[in-house]
Amino acid sequence: MLPPIANRFVAGESPATALEHVRRLNERDIAGIVNHLGEHYDDRESVRADAAEYRALARDIAASDLQACISVKPSQLGLDLGEDLFRETVTNVVDAAAAEDVFVWIDMEDHTTTDATLDAFEELAREHEGGVGVCVQANLERTREDVERLADVPGKVRFVKGAYDEPADIAYRDGDQIDREYESLLEYAFERYDGGVAVGSHDPAMIEHAIDCHERYGTDFEIQMLMGVREDAQNDLAAEYPVYQYVPYGNRWKSYFYRRLTERTGNVRFALRALLDR
Ligand code: FAD
Numbered sequence: 001m002l003p004p005i006a007n008r009f010v011a012g013e014s015p016a017t018a019l020e021h022v023r024r025l026n027e028r029d030i031a032g033i034v035n036h037l038g039e040h041y042d043d044r045e046s047v048r049a050d051a052a053e054y055r056a057l058a059r060d061i062a063a064s065d066l067q068a069c070i071s072v073k074p075s076q077l078g079l080d081l082g083e084d085l086f087r088e089t090v091t092n093v094v095d096a097a098a099a100e101d102v103f104v105w106i107d108m109e110d111h112t113t114t115d116a117t118l119d120a121f122e123e124l125a126r127e128h129e130g131g132v133g134v135c136v137q138a139n140l141e142r143t144r145e146d147v148e149r150l151a152d153v154p155g156k157v158r159f160v161k162g163a164y165d166e167p168a169d170i171a172y173r174d175g176d177q178i179d180r181e182y183e184s185l186l187e188y189a190f191e192r193y194d195g196g197v198a199v200g201s202h203d204p205a206m207i208e209h210a211i212d213c214h215e216r217y218g219t220d221f222e223i224q225m226l227m228g229v230r231e232d233a234q235n236d237l238a239a240e241y242p243v244y245q246y247v248p249y250g251n252r253w254k255s256y257f258y259r260r261l262t263e264r265t266g267n268v269r270f271a272l273r274a275l276l277d278r
Contacts, residue, residue: 006253018034018249030244034070037251038252048089050077054072055092069102075113090106095128109164131155135157136159156196157195179203190219190221199222228260
């Protein structure tokens, strides 16, 4: 069972607990992006099981009338076992979700996966117009070109700073430089995209910049944040703009939870306080 200390960042172990969390979010005018935790599978069984889980999740979302979509990781859908398997599995999940009118985000993992992820996204986005989105990372130097390529693809794009520790010869490693790059990529996307822009950030300066771009260009956008991070800001922003919360669930919660904890000293303090209060 999920220990109480982890449930700030993870919605539980079952899809039912995740959808119950989304139901409560919807009451606050926040939509859910549901992710079944899992990555880097080296066996086909786990890939098949997670694909089946996502198909069932899409059916449950459609049947529940909730404001929710799903987000999948390429290495969860077989990319570590080969691009063919990933293509087959992600197509299968997106086809099933599209049949239920449920939107699918494809998360972006480290730079070795970028080409395969964008190629799969482009094909699926052309087939299911308005039904698929992909994430791009401002810390990678290549992203500027990728963002230009995606301007002609009929899908949504989520902009993030980038969560992976990438080599210095292909990535920006200085925080200020990543922020400037992030702002500049947003400016480009708001000016040129018509499929919609998603701002996956908790950084007030990046969100301000996105709102300013939205006001200048009128492009549709949404703000996306993680469960358990700046929840008050999520509530405030939801009064004026579309806000989505990324809601992970599943029994592989440990590595996700430790990543969130170690990202911020404030979160370690939160964990220690929770342990002392028990
Ligand atoms: P930061 O500069 O890291 O943080 C800005 C401020 O936000 C901080 O000062 C703090 O106040 C607050 N904050 C940020 N993180 C935390 C935290 N954990 N706990 C408490 N406060 C915090 N990355 C990928 O590489 N691929 C993906 O597919 C991907 N998908 C994402 C989807 C969503 C919805 C979100 C929100 C992020 C995603 N990320 C992804 C992660 C992203 O790349 C960043 O690593 C992460 O969002 C932290 O960057 P930031 O923009 O929030 O800004």
